[in-house]
Amino acid sequence: KQEVTQIPAALSVPEGENLVLNCSFTDSAIYNLQWFRQDPGKGLTSLLLIQSSQREQTSGRLNASLDKSSGRSTLYIAASQPGDSATYLCAVPSYSGAGSYQLTFGKGTKLSVIP
Amino acid sequence: AAGVIQSPRHLIKEKRETATLKCYPISRHDTVYWYQQGPGQDPQFLISFYEKMQSDKGSIPDRFSAQQFSDYHSELNMSSLELGDSALYFCASVSVGPGGEQFFGPGTRLTVL
Numbered sequence: 001k002q003e004v005t006q007i008p009a010a011l012s013v014p015e016g017e018n019l020v021l022n023c024s025f026t027d028s029a030i031y032n033l034q035w036f037r038q039d040p041g042k043g044l045t046s047l048l049l050i051q052s053s054q055r056e057q058t059s060g061r062l063n064a065s066l067d068k069s070s071g072r073s074t075l076y077i078a079a080s081q082p083g084d085s086a087t088y089l090c091a092v093p094s095y096s097g098a099g100s101y102q103l104t105f106g107k108g109t110k111l112s113v114i115p
Numbered sequence: 116a117a118g119v120i121q122s123p124r125h126l127i128k129e130k131r132e133t134a135t136l137k138c139y140p141i142s143r144h145d146t147v148y149w150y151q152q153g154p155g156q157d158p159q160f161l162i163s164f165y166e167k168m169q170s171d172k173g174s175i176p177d178r179f180s181a182q183q184f185s186d187y188h189s190e191l192n193m194s195s196l197e198l199g200d201s202a203l204y205f206c207a208s209v210s211v212g213p214g215g216e217q218f219f220g221p222g223t224r225l226t227v228l
Contacts, residue, residue, distance in 0.1 A: 034216065043221040044158070044205060089157060093217075100171035101209075102148055102160035103217060 002027045002094045006106035013080055014114050021075040021109045023090035028071045031101065035064050035075050036089045038108070044089070048075070080113045087111070117141070119208050119220035127226045128196050136191040136223045140208030146170075147189040148217065149181060152203040164189055196227045 003026045013019050023033070032051045036044040048064040050057045050073065057064050063076040073090060087108040093101035120139040128134050140147050146165045150158040151174075160173035164183035175181075178196075183189045193200060203222045209215040 032216075036219075041203075041224070044219040046216060046218065049216040096171045099146060099165040100148075100163040101215070102163055102171060102173060103150075103158070103207075104160075105157040107157045 002030075002092060002104045004090060004092060004104050004106040006088075006090060006109050008109060009107065010110040010112075012112040012114060015080060015082060017080050017113075018076070018078050019080055019111070021077070021088050021111070023073040023075070023106055025071045025073075025092050025104075027094075028068050030068065030092045031095070032093065033064075033066055033073050034091050034103070035062075035073075036091065038087045038089060040087075047088075077111075080111075082113045082115050085111055085113050119206060119218050121204075121206055121220035121223050123223060124221065125224050125226075127228065129228055130196055130198065132196050132227075134193045134196060134225060136193070136204050136206075136225070138189045138191070138206030138208075138220060140187050140189070140206075141218055144208035144210055144218075145187055146209050146215075147183055147187070148207045148209075149175075149189070149191055150205045150207065152205065152222075153199075154202070158205060161191070193225075198227050201225060201227045 035047045048057045050066045061078040087110045089108040091103040091105045148163045149161040152158040161175040163171045167183045181191045205222045207217040207219045209217045
């Protein structure tokens with residue numbers, strides 16, 4: 001059974017700092033990996049999707065990397081801003097047959113960017 | 116293009132009542148997933164549908180049922196509600212295939228009193 005772990009559980013940084021969030025998974029036979037952002041009590045916003053054949057994916061100040069063999073992904077946020085404060089979750093799909101690829105989520109990293 | 120639509124956005128029910136949550140996937144997406152996120156928890160998979168057929172079940176109580184209709188929208192029916200059912204319920208839609216990105220709706224916040 002796939003297990004996803006995120007470290008650290010919480011992170012507080014001053015505005016402008018670059019930071020890295022970590023995600024690890026136990027079964028390296030993944031199809032892709034998604035990073036999400038969630039504001040308190042709100043929905044899940046997809047930030048980046050990395051296919052299993054890719055090593056990196058970039059969107060603005062965000063860069064996600066994937067190392068399937070070691071079961072790890074990182075989300076790099078450059079020049080952090082207070083508006084980046086949120087919980088960041090990574091998730092990988094697990095195939096269970098009949099076209100179902102339900103996501104297994106990590107417990108998230110709660111990021112606080114201090115002005 | 117319109118995203119995934121969920122209704123209602125907020126729902127307050129009493130214990131033992133029933134609730135129906137609706138999900139309208141992105142156009143041409145034929146697969147729908149339902150997830151439950153309790154307070155302070157990560158989302159947990161409940162049930163999925165592909166081409167109007169149930170494709171997988173996760174940790175969904177027997178009191179819950181769901182279906183996908185001919186227009187691909189899905190409904191999650193919850194009966195005999197318990198306090199522990201209070202949570203955010205998300206649906207996600209995706210084009211079929213292992214590399215498909217799952218797009219999430221804004222969620223329905225269910226509060227059981």
